[in-house]
């Protein structure tokens with residue numbers, strides 16, 4: 001055999017050995033391949049022996065090729081061995097009885113939760129829940145609620161207009177009118193939802209949430225309003241929460257009252273939160289102005305009622321002692337996870 005033929009056989013043996021190691025699927029197959037090519041009676045040993053029959057001056061070249069080929073076959077064997085070992089150690093370390101990794105579960109946003117809590121309290125008092133559109137007409141948002149045409153609330157400063165006639169509702173009160181249009185008294189509803197105003201600072205957000213309440217029935221008086229709101233405040237905050245009513249003005253109620261609760265921090269003693277007054281403003285309310293009944297064909301001689309509206313963010317801030325409304329919308333998980 002010439003040295004050229006021997007080198008060809010060496011290269012052929014290297015290619016076959018590498019392929020056999022790579023394709024070995026088990027440790028047994030790999031060992032069989034090792035014996036066939038790299039074993040003491042293997043192919044490479046035979047080829048090394050054949051070197052001896054070459055003329056002396058041709059031996060170094062063929063010998064170099066043989067060493068290189070055996071080296072690369074040995075490396076391929078080692079790599080295949082490690083790959084099989086690491087695969088088998090993965091299998092033996094897989095304990096299928098271990099509990100799975102839990103996916104982090106989300107939960108209700110504090111605003112949704114507060115809204116649900118408010119609605120639940122009023123549901124227990126006999127109110128049902130109604131909803132209305134967020135894009136409203138000027139008629140429902142202002143006119144039918146007795147807002148005069150020159151009322152400052154209609155100003156571009158406060159209201160986000162979509163067009164001449166359409167706007168983003170500035171309060172949930174339009175739903176009072178929509179509810180009364182659909183049914184005759186008795187009407188007992190609360191309306192939770194988003195509202196919009198051009199306002200943004202530490203205590204105002206351009207989008208915020210309100211719950212509106214409306215009760216119209218025979219013989220409803222201001223005492224019913226105060227009773228319902230007291231029941232709400234004690235259920236929402238604490239059983240000894242006191243409320244007070246201050247005269248106020250809203251176009252769609254007459255008489256109207258701002259409602260305060262005793263400060264949740266100092267319980268009326270006066271502190272930084274209540275600015276020393278002992279009271280915190282929580283909502284606006286009043287007896288439905290008879291002028292509103294004119295828009296929905298209710299007989300003001302037969303029926304009377306009250307309405308109130310509160311900011312859900314405001315209630316949540318008082319309940320949880322927060323001082324910046326913007327935190328509700330920043331989606332900071334460290335903040336949200338507290339609730």
Ligand SMILES: [Zn+2]
Nearest residue numbers: 263266271274
């Ligand atoms: Zn206080």
